[in-house]
Amino acid sequence: MKRVVIVGGGFAGVSCARRLTSNPGVHVTLIDKNNYQQFQPLLYQVATALLGPGKAGFSLRSLLRGHANVDVKLAEVVSANLTTRTVETADGKKYQGDFLILAAGAQVNFFGTTGADKYAYPLYSLRDAELLRSRILMLLESVDREPSLIEQGALNFVVVGAGPTGTETAGSLGHLIETAKKDLYNSLEWTKAQVFLVDHGHTVLNGFSKKSQEYAVGKLERQGVQIRFGVAVEEVHSGHVLLSDGTRILTRTAIWAGGLKASSLSDALGIQTGRGGRIDVQPDFSIAGFPGVYALGDFANITGADGPLPQLASVAQQAGYYCAHHIAAAIAGKPGKPFHYFDKGIMAMIGRNAAVAELGKKRHEMTGPIAFAAWLGVHALLLIPNRAKIEAFLDWAWDYFGGSNVNAVLDRPEQVAVNWQADEEKQMLQKIG
Ligand SMILES: Cc1cc2nc3c(=O)[nH]c(=O)nc-3n(C[C@H](O)[C@H](O)[C@H](O)COP(=O)(O)OP(=O)(O)OC[C@H]3O[C@@H](n4cnc5c(N)ncnc54)[C@H](O)[C@@H]3O)c2cc1C
Missing domain, CATH: 3.50.50.60 (FAD/NAD(P)-binding domain)
Incomplete structure (x- = not known):
């Protein structure tokens, strides 16, 4: 053996x-x-409360069950x-x-950005996504009780990095705001909510075609996302981010999709x-x-x-x-064959029913609902058990097309508590005036 x-x-x-x-x-x-496989392509939907965590994490023991010759160790x-x-x-x-x-x-990778490791919310693991979701919900609950917190940036969300993860997250935040506005937190002053997408480059979705990039920028802007190209995030603090052009954006949620x-x-x-x-x-x-x-x-x-x-x-x-x-x-003592990558293409979701897809090695371009359907199909194929494929495909399609409820369970309150009284931030706010 x-x-x-x-x-x-x-x-x-x-x-x-x-x-x-x-x-x-x-x-x-x-x-x-972890005792589960995390489905990273869906983390941004968990983070923005559009999907429950159980739809982006699959038990390793279940994935490998039925085989006597495999052990899983946590x-x-x-x-x-x-x-x-x-x-x-x-x-x-x-x-x-x-x-x-x-x-x-x-x-x-925070690339040594001051304060990012302490204050930014990365989006790489299921735990990251759950923390971010709780943080967002904590802010919505706080503002619902105390609207003056908006002046401290409570409804400003800054997404750092406009690659696929940042772009999808910004689009999804826009969608969350739309949904929460109508269904859940209807007394909030939503007109003051702002989503920023910051990148030191000059476009979103680096590596995609110009057509896909333009489609994505148009969609994001229609959802109210404010795009700041050509500036880097220099510092992340507990109550603001500082951009390389000197702009300070008050925020309690800097989301790191920077690398x-x-x-x-x-x-x-x-x-x-x-x-x-x-x-x-x-x-x-x-x-x-x-x-x-x-x-x-x-x-x-x-x-x-x-x-x-x-x-x-x-x-x-x-x-x-x-x-x-x-x-x-x-x-078996036989020679191995060379590896050939079967390129299915690249794709990103920008919001409900909106996506870009460049399919296959020849990058056949699609945008809109048809690209969204392609996204669903390709990602369902990445799931391993057939039952999970079918269930996940139906869930994603239902959640996205069907307009299901926001998954608004604030399950990690202690870990995401906001210190509104932090001296550093009070001084900063006084300085800003
Ligand atoms: C937010 C996000 C969105 C993405 N979206 C897409 C997409 O739409 N389409 C796409 O094709 N790709 C996407 N990707 C990329 C894709 O998810 C990765 O390329 C893929 O997960 C890589 O698989 P992997 O097995 O190498 O690593 P992972 O899937 O990251 O698995 C690594 C495993 O190693 C475990 N591990 C790490 N260190 C240790 C240790 N020291 N001891 C024990 N275990 C350890 C981790 O817990 C994890 O389970 C996305 C990635 C992110 C972060």
């Missing part, structure tokens, strides 16, 4: 584990610091010896494999890391000099036939499937 240890139960790790379990000569140990891996293919967890346990697969994904780097495990491997702190891999995802060790998904710098591949769920998933076949071939 060959032992395979997989670190990370995301798109890459889970697809690899599932494919390997069909091989009776293999035993898989999948280790993750643990954080803190170091790895690539020569012996052994990992150690925070509680001191060691796991050694004939093959070791590192698929620990990515984490937020990613490899998960911190990459620093504990004792090897030189590449772009974005990720692990440079060979065409078969192995790490040079360490036979039997592989890095996949957002944890790796993967090169396809036309150059570096982006950090996308479909890249991670296909890499996971490929790696499983590659290992099965190695066990």
Whole structure:
């Protein structure tokens, strides 16, 4: 029996584990610091209270159930010896494999921006999304009781970074405001609510076509999102953000969609890391000099036939499937086949019933409801169990087209409490006048 240890139960790790379990000569140990797979493409909808957390997190044990040759371990891996293919967890346990697969994904990168690590809300994990949702709801509840808090920026939301995550989040906030205005918090002074989208570049959705970008900007502006191009966020404080042109925006919610780097495990491997702190891999995802060790998904710098591949769920998933076949071939003493990425394209949602999609390698462009439907189809395919595919597809479609209620449960009040009396902020407000 060959032992395979997989670190990370995301798109890459889970697809690899599932494919390997069909091989009776293999035993898989999948280790993750969460006991669920998080579906990152939907985090912004959880964060803006449009979906419940249960629709963006799937139990790893359920995803892998029915296979006797797989173990799931809830643990954080803190170091790895690539020569012996052994990992150690925070509680001191060691796991050694004939093959070791590192698929620990990515984490937020604040690029050293002052105060961002303390005050900004990143959007990379399900926990991040739940915290942000609670923060937004906490502010709405606070303003409902005390309208004067609006003057302290309580209804200003600043999204940092206009890539797909920032653009989708800004659009979704616009939509949340529309819904909350009508259905939930109808006594709030909504005309004073503002959503800002800030980017040091000069367009949204970098990497998309001009047509998609223009469509997205038009949609966002119609939803009232104020776009600030050509400025960087220099500082994030508890009550405001400072832009590089000197503008101060009072806010209690700076949402960080400004960039990613490899998960911190990459620093504990004792090897030189590449772009974005990720692990440079060979065409078969192995790490040079360490036979039997592989890095996949957002944890790796993967090169396809036309150059570096982006950090996308479909890249991670296909890499996971490929790696499983590659290992099965190695066990059988057969040569592995080269990896070919099947490019389904790129897409982003801008708001209810509005999306941009550039499908396939030729980037066939679509906008509007048809692009939204394409988004639903492609993302449902990323789900693993068929039942989850069908359920999620129906849920997303219902939630989005059907106009379901905002998921307004403030479930983490202690963690998102706002200190309206903080000295630093009081002084700042006095200075601003
Ligand atoms: C907000 C957001 C929206 C996105 N939207 C899209 C989209 O619409 N379409 C798309 O294709 N892609 C999208 N992406 C990108 C996509 O989600 C990633 O490319 C994909 O999740 C990468 O898969 P992965 O398996 O490499 O990593 P992940 O899915 O991040 O999984 C990594 C796993 O490793 C675990 N882990 C990390 N460190 C440790 C450790 N030390 N010990 C144990 N476990 C650990 C984590 O808990 C996690 O479960 C989005 C990403 C974000 C952040």
